[in-house]
Every structure is written in structure tokens, then in C-alpha cells.
Amino acid sequence: MPMLDIHDIHTYYGNIHALKGVSLTVEEGEIVTLIGSNGAGKTTTLRSICGLQKPRRGSILLHGEDLVAYKPHQIVEKGVAMVPEGRGIFARLTVAENLDLGAYIRRDRRGIQEDLEHVYGIFPRLKERTRQVAGTLSGGEQQMLATGRALMAQPRLLLMDEPSMGLAPLLVDAIFDVIQTINRKGTTILLVEQNALMALSIAHRGYVIQTGEIVLKDTAANLKNNETVRKAYLGIE
């Protein structure tokens, strides 16, 4: 049984039919990427999974349990954490407070403290800035903070929405390295990206979404060599 099994979901914003029957699966331990252009429905898919935008039809099974019935905070408790689009850090709170909020659902103080050290181990930059207001961090540091904050929830499934957005190429490399590290330590990752080349280079499998529908699915290596993908998303003739 796959860890996450999304079957034929239809999500609407008012009258706008944003997802027209999206199906995808994520196996335990994988990095799966969902690539597509602006407005294709990538973010909507993530919002549907974590309950921020409920699908009207279809099912989202996490270990066989349908998430559609649950509220966002209950879904977090089931082990799904998100790194939101545009980072979504709490700009007026300090770095430490942001990380603390990542562990909001947890009560095990010692475990939280251990994970905090763990996050600071992955992102030493954050440790230097624990008492700094998050809004004054640079873009790359904010992305680190958003990622670290999501890890603080001890997720089994981590949803990442365009972690490369607005970052310098060097920082993008660093962030993708971290994503791989996190994955090797046992967290399953669903990665939404516009930077298709980077995403496919670290993912195991990939899906291509276009105007609310999955148009292609394959292993990452095959997608990288796929003629359509190369033309449309990789910019390679």
C-alpha cells in the first residue's frame, strides 16, 4: 500500500475548477516531484492534501485513511507537514519562536529539544540567529527556517511548495542538498517545483501537471529524457 494515495480529486475555488481529477501516489521513503507551469494546480494539490482547500470529489488516503474528512490541524497530527509557498514564515516572531510553532502539535518537551538541535545541525545559520526577527532574515535563510519549522513537527510526509522560488542558484543547490539529506533520514517528500530540472535530478519519480490534470508520470530519469518535458519544462530543444 502506498503511503499517500490520491485518487481522482476535484478541487474548486468557488466556480473555478482547479483540479480536474488528479491522481498520484507516494511510496514510503520516496521523493516524488510534481512539476508544471504557473497555475497548473501544483499548489492546489498540496493545499488539498493538508486540508486547506477541501476537494469536492475524490479521496486522499494516508496509510489507507481518508484525509478529506479531517481538518488541517488534525492532518498535521497525522504526520503531514508543509513548507508553504513563498516560505510563509511568521515575520514578526523570532527564529526560535517560528521553530517552536512548528512543534505546536507536540507535547514531548525532550523530543522537541532534540529535534531543535537536529534542525540547528542541518541549518547552522539558524542557530546563529535564534533571537532575530524572522522577517529580517535573507531569502535563503527564510527558506531554511520554513523547512526547519516543518521538520519540527516530526512529519512522516513532508510537502514542499517551490523551495527554490526566488533564491540564488547557489542557495537552490544547498536547499536541494538538504532535501535529499532529510529524505535519507527517513522522511517521505512530495516536492512541488517549477524548477523542473533540479526537482527531477533529486526525485525518484515525477508527475507532470497541466491545467489541473496529470498528463505524464514516470521515473525521474525517464521524465528528464522525455521529449515533451524537455521542450516544455526544461527548455532544452
Add this chain to the structure above:
Amino acid sequence: MKNMIRNSLRTGIVFGIITVFLFLVGFTGTAANILADLLNNESAPPLFGWAPPMLNTVIFVGLIGLWAGASGASREKDVAGDPYGAAVLGGGIAGFVQGLLTGLVMALVGTLNERGVMMSKYLAELLPAAVKQAMLGFPPPGAGAFYLLFLTAAGALGGLATRGLGRGGRRPREAIRTWAREKVEVLPWVQSLRRSPAVKYAVYGILLLGILLLPLFAGQYWNYTIGTVGIYVLLGLGLNIVVGLAGLLDLGYVAFFAIGAYAMALLTAPTPHNLMWNFWLVIPIGILLAAVTGILLGAPVLRMRGDYLAIVTLGFGEIIRILSKSDDLSDFTGGPRGVPAVAGPDFFGLNVNSGIAFVYLIFLSVLLVIFVTNRLQNSRVGRAWEAMREDETVSRAMGINTLTQKLLAFAIGAAFAGLGGALFASRNQFTGPEDFNLMVSINVVAVVIVGGMGSIPGVIAGALVLKGLPEMLRQLEDYRVMVFGALLVVMMLWRPAGLIPSSRRKMEIDKDAGLAETAEEGRGK
């Protein structure tokens, strides 16, 4: 140079208009009276042929002129070689323009007055005697010329003063701050005082003692005012949770205040229900009722965000007031006439309903509420509220049940207002619909904003300024509201984050400092 002249002209026009306005509404006369009280020169011998009232008018106008000159000059940074000349010129131009406007109006009004036109028919304050006083014993054209020359000189002097205070024509406030940093704060005894925590506690202790002893000496009228300030502190702290921490703009906060007050009134008064319950029993009932109403109102409307929430809560506040006023409900609520003879507290058979005891009761409530707020602010719940205020969607993705947290914030805020309302009704021994109009809600929002959102000392300062200051300004009589408004504007310009901002807000305003720090660390690597 051209820029400088343009700025000075503009400053002069603004100050000129202000001076003319103050004269036309008769404020110059009032200010002269206040100055007379202040300088205690009412019966002093005439100076330059001016009796004290005229002399004080001149002093007041001169002060405005100095200010105009200072503002007119401080805009120009430096003119090569001759900073003094530029400052004097800038201030002088501002003063000249101000004087020109003032002089023209004075001459005109003075002339009309001499021709027997009753100016006071049109502007109530321009009585013949008042105009005569403003003419300073000159014929009208002479008075005009005098104001022109006098204000030009005052402006030039004001301009010069800016150079004397700070090097290179900085604003006076900065100059004073630099002076304090460079000259005072480096003194060894000042530094050791600053570092020692004992000084901090001593200051707090003295302040607290002062506040605690105040009601014993304040007298009945001031104790009433202190009590009102205290009740507004309660309201402010409650709204501070809703607006400052949870970020929900509630413009109908008065509703919960009214519910607390009516609970106290209806359950303890002989009319209209004759229940006559005990004060101490009703206090928790009032708090609870308000909290429950908060949840009942919140459940349907808290799904809305921002402005929509503000409008709905605004409506709710009015609904409660209109219901309490309704004739149909007058058998239940006492209707438009309100509820008289609300009970006061008794303490083991001892009636403590005197003004002083009640002030202490309010103090006690304030301390209690401060304690609760402080604990909440630093708890998991407080953190969740702040996250919600920052970004509701993301906080939901963090696992925060935003609806529950919002309801909690609403209920606790309402509970504080309920306590305030119950005390208010009992203290006044009366309550009626007119105690709960929209202005109360707006005042409480203003207390929170002027004081500093999310800051407990800020709320106290805000309540003192908004409810205490108007009482202190009674001297100004008719100009009370005008001066109060002007003070509010000045305060918000001077301290945009509030009088005593929360440490978080301060961090935000000092963002540049934080950024500079980051940049420096970055360079270090």
C-alpha cells in the same frame, strides 16, 4: 538653496494658518490666561507698556514663531561654508511668511473692529475687548506690522537655535539624544545605575507605591477619574488580547462591557427585577455571561477575516445597545431610563462602597487581569495567537486549530470586559443604554493603539492618556477636545508604535538595526 526657500515658505504658510486659526477661535486669549497661571504674572507691572494679558499673548505668539523658525530651518542640511546663515535665513523666511499672514489678518480684524463691526456675531470669540487685547495697544496697521516684524525675528531666532542645539542642523530631538548618549550615559555613576537591577525594582516599587497611595489623597473627583482609567485599563487589556495578540479587529467590544454591566445591574438592583443578589456573587456571573456571549457571537462570525469581522462586530455592539434601550424590553432591561440603585460591594458585613475602597477594588482587578494576561501571553496559547495574527493559513498548516483559538481569544477578551462592566455599573450605582455607545468601543481601540499594541504597560499608558488627560485638560474648557485631538496626532507621529510598544513591535520598527546587524555579520565571514 531653492529647495530650502521653498520648504521654508511652505512651513511659514502652515504655521501662519495655524496662528491665524488659533487667533480666530480665540485660543490665543486662553493660552495667555494659562501662561498667566503658569508664570504667575497676573499682577506684574507692565513691560514695554504691555499689561500681563497682552504680554502673555506676545509670549505665546512668539513661542509659535520660534517653533516655526526651527521647523523652517531644520529641513535644510547644510549650505556650504555658512550653516548659521542658512539656518537664520530659513527660519526667518518661515517666520516672515507666518508673520505676514498673521499681521494681515490682525490688521483686517482690528480695522473692522474699530469701525464698529461686531465680529463676535460671526466668530463667537472675537469680542471687541479680545480683539483690542490682540492689538497690543497699537492701531490695527501698526499691530499688523508688529506681528510681521516680531514673528520674522522669532523665526530667525528659532532657526538659529536649531544650529546651537545640534551640530549640522539635525532635528532637536536627535540632537538631545546624541547629547545624552555622548555626555551623560558615559558617566560612570550613570552607567552603574543603568546596569543595576536594584534601580529598576526601586523605580517600579516607588511607582507602585505612588499609585497605591494616590487614592488616599486624590479626593472624590480624582478618585472617580482614577477608577474610570482603571476600568479602561481592564477593557484595554481585554481588547489587547483580541486585537493585539490574536489580530482580530473587534469594533463592538462595548457589547461585552454592556453585558457585564447589565448583569450586575439587573441582578443586584431593586428594579426592574428586585433580585438584590450579592455583589460578589454577581461578579463571576457577569464575567461568565460576557465570555459565553463572546463565544456565541464568535462562533458564526470568526470565519470572517479583517475588515468584514470589524463590520460585523460593530453591528453587534450597536444591537446590544439598541436592545437595552428598546421599549419592548423595558420590563426586562429598564429600557431607556436604565437601571438605578445598583448594589455596591460589601466586605464581611462592612460596606466598602466608599470612593476610595472602590478604587482599590478596581486596582485589584487590574492586577489580577495583568497577571492573567502576562501568563497567557507567554504560553502556548499566546504563541498560537501571535502566529494566527501573522499568517492565518500557515498557522493552520502548523496544526493550530484557528477557530478554537479565535474563540478562546474572544471569550477571554469578553470576560475582561464583563468584569470591567460589572465594576462600572456597581461603581456608578446606575447603568443605562447611553453608557454603551459606539464611542466606548472606539475609545478602547484607541487605548490599545495609542498605548502600543500587544503591550501591557502600553495599555495602561494609553488609558491614562485617553481617559485621564481629558480630565487634566479641563482648564482649557472649550478647547479641550481640540487640544486633545492635536495631542493624539502629535503622539502618533512621535511614537507610531504606541507610547510603550511591546518588545516585538519595537523590534519591527527597529528592523533597520536588525538588518544592519545581519549585514555586518555577513561581512565578517
